[in-house]
Amino acid sequence: MTEASAAPLATPTAEAAGPATPRPVLVVDFGAQYAQLIARRVREAKVYSEIVPHTWSVEQMLAKDPAAIILSGGPSSVYAQGAPFVDPALFEAGVPVMGICYGFQAMAQALGGEVAQTGRREYGGTEVEVCEAGVLLSGTPDHQTTWMSHGDAVHRAPEGFEVLATSSGSPVAAFEDKGRRLFGVQWHPEVKHSAHGQTVLEHFLYDGAGLSPDWTASNVVADQVAAIRSQVGDARVICGLSGGVDSSVAAALVQKAVGDQLTCVFVDHGLLREGEVEQVERDFVDATGVNLVIRDEKERFLTALAGHTDPETKRKIIGREFIRAFEDAAREIVEAAGDDGGEVKFLVQGTLYPDVVESGGGEGAANIKSHHNVGGLPDDLQFELVEPLRTLFKDEVRAVGLELGVPEVIVWRQPFPGPGLGIRIIGEVTAERLDTLRAADAIAREELTKAGLDREIWQCPVVLLADVRSVGVQGDGRTYGHPVVLRPVSSEDAMTADWTRLPYDVLSTISTRITNEVADVNRVTLDVTSKPPATIEWE
Incomplete structure (x- = not known):
């Protein structure tokens, strides 16, 4: 085991106030292939978003204190037996709502409109004709190309709604009830093939829901630093550092929050690319001055992986052995400190939102593969996790890294999975x-x-x-x-x-x-x- 350290990049200031959690725009996932993309487009508009499953009750959604709600697309027909539905009570809660594709049809049906097959499916690029701009389509062309994917259509808008657009296969392609702040479109504005899609989403967020574009990297840093201080207090923390952008930015955030309470642990599991260890010491330690412990654990991981070929098994083994290595490191850190500090209670991980979603950890998400730092964690984990990036996408993490002063050579490093060459x-x-x-x-x-x-x-x-x-x-x-x-x-x-x-x-x-x-x-x-x-x- 070796150590490296230098002058710290940032130290904690005086005691901070508790974390400020932004009110989310909830994206209700009806099984859409684009649900995550909707959430991303909302964030690109500098408004915070989260994905929740369609199985949530209205009470569960409102408990999140949403600033607005977007109903995603999905593969079902709203009139099919067992199809997901929207509780009409959602539209009486006073929260601005926008329906997209299936969500648009489910909204129309729940509010008394008519949804039926048209006999003419619309897939891919589709031209719509704007008959009334309203809030959603203000400033967009009278004829515009959109991206559609549906076989059903809204034939009659609910009472009180104004029809904004039509297409050859959709008698009602967009509508809104401005007074009740309810909106919907048949097409997918989140897809870049919809020429004015981002504008439509921003009209809903800014003009329809009255939100401000104030969710920025600076706000993320301030919120997370406060949250970390609130969670950690004066306890000792270790961070699993890989040298990639995710763990590096997570470490920089925690260091800004708690200073030398943090020790980073780099586990050389033998699954690294050429020059990986040297890169971490040269770039990250030199730039941040973080306390770094490097552990040679090649034999541990190779022995544990011997004879295994199943991908899920390999990921879970790697996740388990990472934790065992961190536990050993924590004991040695405490022993080296003697009476100068207590036990290590927290483990920092650079977990991102896509990791959570693909591991089935997102609300209602299917388990695509168990990321070693989510679905691969052992049940007997001895640490409390600190995951300041858990709600962020990769480009958002990079923006936070630049805000923190993390070197560009690290911020723009190509992603490399924690399980390394093992997968x-x-x-x-x-x-x-x-x-x-x-x-x-x-x-x-x-x-x-x-x-x-x-x-x-x-x-x-x-x-x-x-x-x-x-x-x-x-x-x-x-x-x-x-x-x-x-x-x-x-x-x-x-x-x-x-x-x-x-x-x-x-x-x-x-x-x-x-x-x-x-x-x-x-x-x-x-x-x-x-x-x-x-x-x-x-x-």
Whole structure:
């Protein structure tokens, strides 16, 4: 175990007031593929949002003291047996509500309007005609392209509503009751294919709901620093630092809140990329002066992972062993301090909102995969968690990092999963396979940097298909080696992503170098799948 430290970047000021929690705009998820995107678009308008399930009662929603509510799209027909519905009491609560697609139809039906099949489905780009601008469509063109995905339509608006727009397949494509602050559109304004979608959402938020665009990185920092001080008090804290943007920003927030009560612990689990440990010491410690303990735990993790190939099992093992390593570190920190401090009660993690949603930890969310720091945590966790980024998306975390003065080399670092290369090896994780993948990954990263593409892509996982072999020819002889997969993706927040169209010459160079320089690899392939249907990581 080694330690590194320097002069602290920030120390806590006098006792702060309790945390100020912003009133959320609730996005009610009816099973929409775009529910997370709606929440993001609201946040882009500098208004705080949270996602909740459609199974929540009106009382549960109102208990959150929402500033407004948005009803998302969904795959059902509102008149089908067992379809999700909206309690009409929601519209009597005095909270501004906007319905989108299915949410629009559910609102219309709940308030006495008519929803039925049109016999003409509308999918993709659809032109709507504005017949009355109202609040929602103020300042937008009379004819505009929107993105639709529906087979049913509102045929008659509820009493008291003004029809704002129509389309060839939707007799009522938008409506509003300005007096009751109720609004709705048939299309998806959250999708960028809807030409004026963000404007429509902002009209609802600012003009319809009367909200102000005041949820900024500065406010997030102030709120979280106060929340951390309130939670932690004068107790000791450790932070699982990986060197990535998430854990680095979380550590910087906690350090700003409680100063030298924080010790960062970097666990070298043997699943890291080339140069990872040196990067953490050089960039983060030098910039922040945080107290850092580095633990060599390679043998612990490799032993625990031996013989396991199931992705969920590997993630849970890695999550468990991280906690065991942090527990050992905490005991040693206390022993080293002697009588100068008490036990370590808190563990800081850089958990993000997408981690929570994909792990099934979001309200009503399906478990896509258990992130090691959410669904992979052991039941007998000895620490209380401090997760100051749990409600944020990646781009929001970067904004907070810049606000805190975290170096840009860290803020703009490409994401790297906590389980590391362990979930980029398809099959059992062994030291030899890690060496192979580490070498291939280093080549890909080096060539992407040379080509100036680091800021053009979100990340480029390199995946080793360890349980697959293919025939090749090298040096006039037959080989039977492993393929690797390049997975370059572009994304804003990791909830959705598209594969990045890298230049062919860059791909060629990467392929040639990997097959020439990395033993046991004789084939390089390219993953050209978006998310959805695929996740960014293969496991």
